[in-house]
Amino acid sequence: MAEAAESPGDRETASPRPLMRDLKAVGKKFMHVLYPRKSNTLLRDWDLWGPLILCVTLALMLQRSSLDSEKDGGPQFAEVFVIVWFGAVTITLNSKLLGGNISFFQSLCVLGYCILPLTVAMVVCRLVLLAEPGPINFIVRLFVVAVMFVWSIVASTAFLADSQPPNRKALAVYPVFLFYFVISWMILTFTPQ
Amino acid sequence: MAAADELAFHEFEEATNLLAETPDAPTTSRSDQVTPQGHVAVAMGSGGSYGAEEMEEEGDKTALLQEEKPQPGFWTFGYYQSFFDVDTSQVLDRIRGSLLPRPGHNFVRHYLRNRPDLYGPFWICATLAFVLAVTGNLTLVLAQRRDPSVRYSPQFHKVTVAGITIYCYAWLVPLALWGFLRWRKGVRERVGPYTLLETVCVYGYSLFVFIPTVVLWLTPVPWLQWLFGAVALGLSAAGLVFTLWPVVREDSRLVAVALLSAVVLLHALLAVGCKLYFFQPLPSERVAPAPPALSPASPTLPGSLAT
Numbered sequence: 001m002a003e004a005a006e007s008p009g010d011r012e013t014a015s016p017r018p019l020m021r022d023l024k025a026v027g028k029k030f031m032h033v034l035y036p037r038k039s040n041t042l043l044r045d046w047d048l049w050g051p052l053i054l055c056v057t058l059a060l061m062l063q064r065s066s067l068d069s070e071k072d073g074g075p076q077f078a079e080v081f082v083i084v085w086f087g088a089v090t091i092t093l094n095s096k097l098l099g100g101n102i103s104f105f106q107s108l109c110v111l112g113y114c115i116l117p118l119t120v121a122m123v124v125c126r127l128v129l130l131a132e133p134g135p136i137n138f139i140v141r142l143f144v145v146a147v148m149f150v151w152s153i154v155a156s157t158a159f160l161a162d163s164q165p166p167n168r169k170a171l172a173v174y175p176v177f178l179f180y181f182v183i184s185w186m187i188l189t190f191t192p193q
Numbered sequence: 194m195a196a197a198d199e200l201a202f203h204e205f206e207e208a209t210n211l212l213a214e215t216p217d218a219p220t221t222s223r224s225d226q227v228t229p230q231g232h233v234a235v236a237m238g239s240g241g242s243y244g245a246e247e248m249e250e251e252g253d254k255t256a257l258l259q260e261e262k263p264q265p266g267f268w269t270f271g272y273y274q275s276f277f278d279v280d281t282s283q284v285l286d287r288i289r290g291s292l293l294p295r296p297g298h299n300f301v302r303h304y305l306r307n308r309p310d311l312y313g314p315f316w317i318c319a320t321l322a323f324v325l326a327v328t329g330n331l332t333l334v335l336a337q338r339r340d341p342s343v344r345y346s347p348q349f350h351k352v353t354v355a356g357i358t359i360y361c362y363a364w365l366v367p368l369a370l371w372g373f374l375r376w377r378k379g380v381r382e383r384v385g386p387y388t389l390l391e392t393v394c395v396y397g398y399s400l401f402v403f404i405p406t407v408v409l410w411l412t413p414v415p416w417l418q419w420l421f422g423a424v425a426l427g428l429s430a431a432g433l434v435f436t437l438w439p440v441v442r443e444d445s446r447l448v449a450v451a452l453l454s455a456v457v458l459l460h461a462l463l464a465v466g467c468k469l470y471f472f473q474p475l476p477s478e479r480v481a482p483a484p485p486a487l488s489p490a491s492p493t494l495p496g497s498l499a500t
Contacts, residue, residue: 064349074347096270097277098312167280171312178320185327189347 026050029109033116036155043106043159051112054119055084061122062186074190083186087179088112095164095172102163111176114156118180121148122187129192141188149184153177276311276390284313291398294432300398301391301436309390314397318363321400322355324407329355329471331411339413351471362463363400367392370456377444386440395436399429403464410472418468426464430457 064073
């Protein structure tokens, strides 16, 4: 978006192009997360638009309805937001303190983009919840969330594990596991009112 | 063997001079990984063979020098990095040590060995907080399975409560304990109590045993739950007591006993409080078909923990 202010005369032609380019970059990174390979695209051209879109989508879908009582319901929009962003920042700080050589925003970018499988799981769960409730309903949701949880961890570890010294890899990966586990738990326990 | 004795003596002097000139940490951190048994093997350029007692003295000297070397300022990132200077094997070792406390083995001296870390306490507290909230919610699921009139809800506020409780306990109580011990010890810093970081470390690792216990609290048999809780509390408190005993035994008996019982009591309060709050046996008042406007607060929550 930095090139948008090139010259006032070209405003009509200049502004759509960077937007399309950014959208294409975000889409390309989504593909890289869905098919994780050892590539540097996520790390080299990091951006935080993708994580923001994913986080907002997830928080919108997870927030409790206004009819829920305050005490017992699911998370509010702000709570999901705080968990995702503070969780990602904490994991990044942890990784850097352990001696990893990944930059702060690269790590945020990877962790944010790897929420994509869980967001897909959330969409699928909401669709499944439209059907009749029962044990089969729960088993299907459990299976979907479990598969997406493993996918998220595999995708993020593929990008993050190499940046750590070998005798500390497990120490850096465990918080990622905890982070996606908490998000998966929030998705699995979502109950519409 | 006079010639060999003279040679040994000279090398020892040279070695200590070299140590005094280059008091950098790598001499101890690398060797800690290589010789996990505990004696510090100093790899010196001026080779030679050292006798056993010289090795011990070297170890003492390097330990002293490590305390005296200039730390990076607290505003630099390197300062905080020194608190995370642990490997996976070391963290696992410390966890194992906290699970099996033994009377002779002081956790701080035996496992931490002048290198406390913040990784263990921080992530053990985070895991415990989330596991508490998740398993507490799971008991609601299991209760609903047994009694279909119970209404299930995600109870997300419990995550916040769990987090705040665990973190406050694991960081404020060691702070208070450390302050109290420092006040009692006065100025005798050399033989002093543990540093703040070591106290936080002991408390953090001692909480690890509660993680599997909380998961085991899913069993619906009440007396079994209390048995697991008692075992976990026993192990955890024993670890704390064995670690603190060498420090307080020089004090008057009254203060020592009072301090240790306060530590155990606080630990027990935490365990029982968590058990009662997160794993409430569900009375029939929980069946709440009433609209939310009528009943804002559940009367069954313990008053002190109501959010």
